[in-house]
Amino acid sequence: MIPFLLRRLVSGIVVITVVTSIVFFLTYGTSVQIARNILGPSASDEQVAILNEDLGLDRPLVEQYLDWITSAARGDLGASYFTSEPITEALANRLPVTFSMVIVAVLITLIASLALGITAAARGGVVDRVLQSIGTVSYVFPVVIIAIGMVYLFAIVLRWVPAIGFVPITQSPGHWLASIILPSITLAIGGIAGLAAQIRGSLVDELGRDYIRTLRSRGVSERAILCKHALRNAAGPALTVFSLQFIGIFGASLFIERIFALPGYGAYAMNATVQGDFPVLLGVTLVSVVLVVAVNLVVDVAQGWLNPKVRV
Amino acid sequence: MRDSLRYRGIGLAAIAAIATLALSGCSGYASPENENHHVLSLSARQAPASFAIGAYGGGEIMIQTSIFDTVLAFDLDGEIVPNLAREFEYNEDRTILTLAIRDDAEFSSGEVVDAQAVVDNLTATMNAASTAGLVGVETIEATDEYTVVVTLSEPNASLVPSLAGVGGFVAEPSTIGSETEATQPVGSGPYVLNRGETQIGEKYVLDKVEDHWRADDYPFDRIEISVIPDITAAVNGLQAGQLDHATGLSLDQSETLEGQFVTGTDNPTTWGNIWIADREGELVPALADVRVRQAINMALDRTAVERLAPGQRHGVDQLFSADGGAYLPELEGNYPYDVEAARELIAEAGYADGFSVTMPSTIASTEFEPFLTQSLAEIGITVNWETVSLQDIVANLSSKEFAMFFFPSTYSGSDALDVESALGPVFNPFGTSTPEQTELLDAANASGERDAFADLNRYFTEEAWFAPVMASTFLWAHSDSVDYMPPTLWGYSVLPWTVAED
Numbered sequence: 001m002i003p004f005l006l007r008r009l010v011s012g013i014v015v016i017t018v019v020t021s022i023v024f025f026l027t028y029g030t031s032v033q034i035a036r037n038i039l040g041p042s043a044s045d046e047q048v049a050i051l052n053e054d055l056g057l058d059r060p061l062v063e064q065y066l067d068w069i070t071s072a073a074r075g076d077l078g079a080s081y082f083t084s085e086p087i088t089e090a091l092a093n094r095l096p097v098t099f100s101m102v103i104v105a106v107l108i109t110l111i112a113s114l115a116l117g118i119t120a121a122a123r124g125g126v127v128d129r130v131l132q133s134i135g136t137v138s139y140v141f142p143v144v145i146i147a148i149g150m151v152y153l154f155a156i157v158l159r160w161v162p163a164i165g166f167v168p169i170t171q172s173p174g175h176w177l178a179s180i181i182l183p184s185i186t187l188a189i190g191g192i193a194g195l196a197a198q199i200r201g202s203l204v205d206e207l208g209r210d211y212i213r214t215l216r217s218r219g220v221s222e223r224a225i226l227c228k229h230a231l232r233n234a235a236g237p238a239l240t241v242f243s244l245q246f247i248g249i250f251g252a253s254l255f256i257e258r259i260f261a262l263p264g265y266g267a268y269a270m271n272a273t274v275q276g277d278f279p280v281l282l283g284v285t286l287v288s289v290v291l292v293v294a295v296n297l298v299v300d301v302a303q304g305w306l307n308p309k310v311r312v
Numbered sequence: 313m314r315d316s317l318r319y320r321g322i323g324l325a326a327i328a329a330i331a332t333l334a335l336s337g338c339s340g341y342a343s344p345e346n347e348n349h350h351v352l353s354l355s356a357r358q359a360p361a362s363f364a365i366g367a368y369g370g371g372e373i374m375i376q377t378s379i380f381d382t383v384l385a386f387d388l389d390g391e392i393v394p395n396l397a398r399e400f401e402y403n404e405d406r407t408i409l410t411l412a413i414r415d416d417a418e419f420s421s422g423e424v425v426d427a428q429a430v431v432d433n434l435t436a437t438m439n440a441a442s443t444a445g446l447v448g449v450e451t452i453e454a455t456d457e458y459t460v461v462v463t464l465s466e467p468n469a470s471l472v473p474s475l476a477g478v479g480g481f482v483a484e485p486s487t488i489g490s491e492t493e494a495t496q497p498v499g500s501g502p503y504v505l506n507r508g509e510t511q512i513g514e515k516y517v518l519d520k521v522e523d524h525w526r527a528d529d530y531p532f533d534r535i536e537i538s539v540i541p542d543i544t545a546a547v548n549g550l551q552a553g554q555l556d557h558a559t560g561l562s563l564d565q566s567e568t569l570e571g572q573f574v575t576g577t578d579n580p581t582t583w584g585n586i587w588i589a590d591r592e593g594e595l596v597p598a599l600a601d602v603r604v605r606q607a608i609n610m611a612l613d614r615t616a617v618e619r620l621a622p623g624q625r626h627g628v629d630q631l632f633s634a635d636g637g638a639y640l641p642e643l644e645g646n647y648p649y650d651v652e653a654a655r656e657l658i659a660e661a662g663y664a665d666g667f668s669v670t671m672p673s674t675i676a677s678t679e680f681e682p683f684l685t686q687s688l689a690e691i692g693i694t695v696n697w698e699t700v701s702l703q704d705i706v707a708n709l710s711s712k713e714f715a716m717f718f719f720p721s722t723y724s725g726s727d728a729l730d731v732e733s734a735l736g737p738v739f740n741p742f743g744t745s746t747p748e749q750t751e752l753l754d755a756a757n758a759s760g761e762r763d764a765f766a767d768l769n770r771y772f773t774e775e776a777w778f779a780p781v782m783a784s785t786f787l788w789a790h791s792d793s794v795d796y797m798p799p800t801l802w803g804y805s806v807l808p809w810t811v812a813e814d
Binding site for chain 1: 540544706
């Protein structure tokens with residue numbers, strides 16, 4: 001297991017390095033006049049040159065890159081060009097908002113998908129068809145419409161939850177849950193159908209196999225067959241789908257944060273992109289890539305645990 | 313049986329979650345408010361880029377004017393009034409401005425605001441690379457503990473309005489140039505930034521300074537400004553009782569909210585213009601001919617622009633705001649929409665076969681591009697749109713890359729500042745000037761009268777230096793817990809909001 005883990009770790013570090021390098025050279029290598037944009041049109045060419053020097057932008061691109069990557073390795077991502085806010089600090093403030101929403105969305109996705117997938121596979125017949133229909137409808141229905149509908153009903157009419165904003169869990173767990181439940185459900189809805197369909201399909205396949213028939217003939221209970229044997233063997237493909245959906249949910253949070261005015265990572269990334277705040281852009285890219293690599297690593301480990309053949 | 317127990321467990325968990333939400337929702341999500349504690353909850357489209365003196369880079373200025381006292385101020389009617397300077401007076405030739413600073417103002421750090429503090433701030437602003445203000449200032453001196461004298465190299469009417477705006481912010485001098493000045497402002501204004509509850513770039517919480525010299529004019533004990541770029545989210549926040557005011561509504565949104573909320577229209581905030589920059593014909597020779605520039609003005613059916621966003625735009629044909637002294641009603645309709653007459657002018661100028669021009673396609677122009685393309689095509693001008701990213705706009709416009717371009721500009725509240733912007737490096741990249749224009753500008757700067765820039769306006773219009781298209785305004789809605797009086801200068805301060813009378 002350890003060599004398997006090491007291989008995954010090394011490949012993860014390579015992916016992180018390659019992606020951040022590409023983003024660095026794509027941004028800093030363009031003709032965008034960073035210092036001029038920061039200072040505005042009134043600044044003289046001399047003032048622009050001074051700022052370029054202060055920011056180290058007058059150095060060769062490779063030297064700038066090496067400087068950035070060594071600082072990043074030490075946990076120093078620099079400061080925003082426009083607000084001077086340290087990026088590590090800014091990310092520390094914003095990531096809890098996004099993680100709160102994403103983690104709750106993932107939990108909802110997992111619980112709902114497992115419940116729907118297992119029920120559909122185990123019961124079959126009308127229940128299966130109804131659940132599949134519900135899944136298809138939720139899959140094709142635009143989540144933005146669902147979000148707006150939920151805001152109208154639960155935030156504006158009933159006033160059970162807020163329409164906008166975020167409350168930290170340390171301030172009030174109840175209000176924290178209330179502030180993220182609608183965005184989390186919105187994020188989860190699209191993923192539930194796909195994951196439930198995957199779980200159902202894999203389970204139906206497994207339940208038709210010879211070893212299941214053997215287990216039944218030995219008198220093993222249906223619940224044990226389903227949960228201990230079939231589900232474990234069906235989990236591999238579902239895990240892969242789940243890891244893709246987790247990353248998809250994280251990406252979709254960029255837009256959902258805007259709808260619910262949540263001060264999260266997505267809003268931060270969006271502003272940096274619009275402004276051309278390159279250090280922030282690199283910081284959020286690094287976090288995104290690390291997250292994707294970490295999720296894939298966890299899924300790989302889980303796959304290895306479920307199926308020892310994968311470790312080879 | 314076991315299965316049913318398991319499902320029951322899931323059901324109980326769901327009920328518990330709903331109960332938690334319902335219980336937490338019982339207290340509501342509107343801002344805490346009672347008879348003695350008033351909270352104003354607003355939204356802002358864009359966060360202030362920086363609180364550093366001289367580094368203002370856009371965003372809601374009302375956050376800064378709440379934290380920093382300005383040397384002078386704009387009142388709700390757009391007039392410039394004393395503020396930190398209780399009196400201000402020019403000498404006869406308007407090259408020396410004497411400011412008498414109040415002796416009862418104090419920074420939130422406890423330090424006294426005196427003449428030297430004002431000098432330190434104005435000097436920092438003057439020397440800053442990013443602030444277009446305090447143009448032509450030669451010296452700034454404290455002549456006694458509460459008197460500041462600003463000396464200009466030549467009269468410049470933009471000085472006084474600059475001191476009422478970003479050029480007049482006064483921060484605690486020890487913070488100027490510090491590492492924290494961009495994010496931790498220390499001012500002497502009516503509110504102080506609550507650092508614990510503020511999240512820079514996302515939400516700004518301001519607590520009232522009870523012993524501020526103008527505290528009686530600020531009825532709210534606390535102001536919360538959330539940065540919400542999406543207007544639909546802001547409207548949701550208003551409807552859910554989380555915001556007191558939402559601005560920038562579409563006509564549909566305004567009509568939907570009518571009846572439930574108080575709705576209305578602000579004064580014009582920005583104006584859109586075809587900046588005919590290449591008036592000497594360096595890139596496009598045709599633009600050097602005044603008849604061509606006049607023809608461009610006559611090719612625009614400005615009423616069509618109004619139809620693009622009903623209730624939020626109206627056609628304009630002058631550089632200056634109708635609220636200012638330079639605006640001349642007699643110039644309205646100076647260039648009526650007349651394609652035939654415009655074609656004749658173009659032909660007279662020797663361009664009967666037309667010509668082409670490349671204009672930047674930016675986030676600010678895309679909506680208007682079909683209108684502009686069609687309007688100009690009707691008089692033989694072919695527009696080629698070249699996409700320019702938002703990050704590159706300023707650099708591209710100011711580096712003579714485009715002979716003309718459509719771009720909005722914000723009304724500054726001052727004719728002098730509007731002219732300074734129009735003749736500055738972004739909107740006048742070719743640095744066009746003529747002896748007559750220079751003479752009129754100098755006379756306006758030395759005048760001191762409200763209509764000082766009217767003659768310059770007449771010159772700009774007759775020479776068709778610009779092709780103004782439309783002015784934009786905002787539709788707003790607010791809850792019945794606050795009152796709002798649309799100010800002449802939009803978004804300048806929190807003074808337009810008051811606690812609603814029962």
